[in-house]
Amino acid sequence: MQPLRGTKDILPNEIRHWQKIYQVVNKILTHNNYQEVRTPILENTELFLRSIGNFTDIVNKEMYSFSDRGGRNITLRPEGTASIARALISNKLYLSSKINRLWYLGPMFRYERPQKGRQRQFHQLGIECIGSSMPRADIEVIRIAIKILKQLKLEEWRLEINSIGNLAERIKYTNHLKLYLNKYENDLDEDSQRRLKDNPLRILDSKNIKTQEILNYGPKLREYLEIESLKHFEEVCNDLSKLSINYYINDKLVRGLDYYNYTAFEIKTKGINEQNTICGGGRYDGLIKQLGGPYKPSVGWAMGLERLIIIMKEKLELVENKKVIYIANSNINNSDTIWQIVNTIDKYQLHFELDISNSSLNKQIKKANQIGSKICFIIGNDEILNKYITIKWLETGTQQKVPVCKIDNYIKYIKFSLKT
Incomplete structure (x- = not known):
């Protein structure tokens, strides 16, 4: 018997790396007043349809969904933020605290082509700062992510940030982007041609060189942002500079989930072949209200543990518990x-x-x-x-x-x- 494709046993000689990361993360997040929470692996499918978005690749191609014996539509969670938002609402955590700082670590499931550092069952570490609209909250979560990476001896990273504005600004930009790209539809790669009909923003992530050249001469999202969005982003950039955190503004960075607004960011590393995203996140002010809770502006991120461990294996100093x-x-x-x-x-x-x-x-x-x-x-x-x-x-x-x-x-x- 072999494990299912895209799944992997974590053996005793490997588990020490997982334990080391948990120890480092738990210490840093505890010092920053973040509390660990563990949500079920199974959730109602509707949770992800309403939060991630009907036109995303996750919902359309990657979710493990099925009907249980009671006829309920069930999904193995593909990401952590929606489950945390649901837990906040169903347990009314917002009643006891105006600000909720939460973190999680656990398995997620997506039907993707397995490759090094990417499995169909994978693990994510994530934090969510819930209840603050201040740019300072964006800075807090970014600073913590970088602190964790540094503590794990990862020095070669690159922070990319962008402002994706609010929903109205993004719709306006998307319409203009679609009009522009329609003229070049036959020159776009196959994936981008498909996305042009239902999710044009995802074309910005295309790795196709010709598609990227076309985008370079097209409309830029920043041109459609209004005063409030621009001011929020300016404060984030200013505070990053004050903290001496180097960053690069990537105007094509939009992230792949519908619930993001304002700040979006990724931390990339050259640890695996070419540059890869090891941490991604952003602000999602409307998600909790969208799921039936109160308005709770929030910001957070997630890190892929498998990818992190591949990079860190050579650098983590592990003390083996030898039998005395x-x-x-x-x-x-x-x-x-x-x-x-x-x-x-x-x-x-x-x-x-x-x-x-x-x-x-x-x-x-x-x-x-x-x-x-x-x-x-x-x-x-x-x-x-x-x-x-x-x-x-x-x-x-x-x-x-x-x-x-x-x-x-x-x-x-x-x-x-x-x-x-």
Whole structure:
């Protein structure tokens, strides 16, 4: 049996990278007063139709949707923000706090062509700052994203930002863009020709060189922004400069989800072949009201964990939890002594491994050496009969016989000696 295409087992030798990222992220976000939230993997399909948008690739081509036994339309969540918005509404989190700072980490699902760093089941880390319309909130989430990347030793990144205005401004721009591109329809790539009919803004993301050349001479979104949108974006840019955060204004950056407005941004890295987006986000002031909640202007971002781990594997300094103590034991009927030793080691919170292989004592001691244990506790028939433990320090080969009644003090000594 093999895993489904686009899914991957995360094995013990890989999980340490995931745990390291979680530790770093949890510490930074806790310091910035963000609280972790975990939402269900399954949601009503309607949630994503109403939030992401009917004409997006996610909704049209990538969602895993099905009818359950009750006839309900169910979808495996393709992204995290809509679920967070739904959780805020259904749990009325806005009643206890005007501002909600939330973060999540978990699996998402999209039917895409699998490739390195992109799976059909993938994991995203995301944060949402809900309840503030101030440009300062945009800066807060961007600053935190960069802080996380720096803490994970990622220095080669590029922040791209743009203002996509409000819905009315975007509709006006989209109509003019469509009129312009209609003249060049036959020169556009196949995907862009399809998008011209139902989602012209997505053409701005085209990787086709000829399409990009056509766009270079077309209308620019910034030309259709009014005073409020321009002022918001200007404040964001000014604050980024004050924080010495380098940025590049990309006037073709619109993001792929319908709920965005005002600020949109991406952080790109050269860590995987060409430049790739490792973090993307923006402001979504109308989403929560659109889903039936109160008006709660919000801003947030998401990072792809698989892609991040590929980049960070070489740079993360991981401390492997080696077994300090290995308990080698004979196949003996009286196991009370073994469990007494295990409970005492537990008491002092030392890493250990109890051999359960039924191999000879010599093979067990050899295994203790192979896995890098510092000390081997040997419990054979003679030890049980005479109520002592043979302690072997594997680096020096020194052996001692310690009475079982004194083993608590001896393990306490081991704990102290390892600290010093």
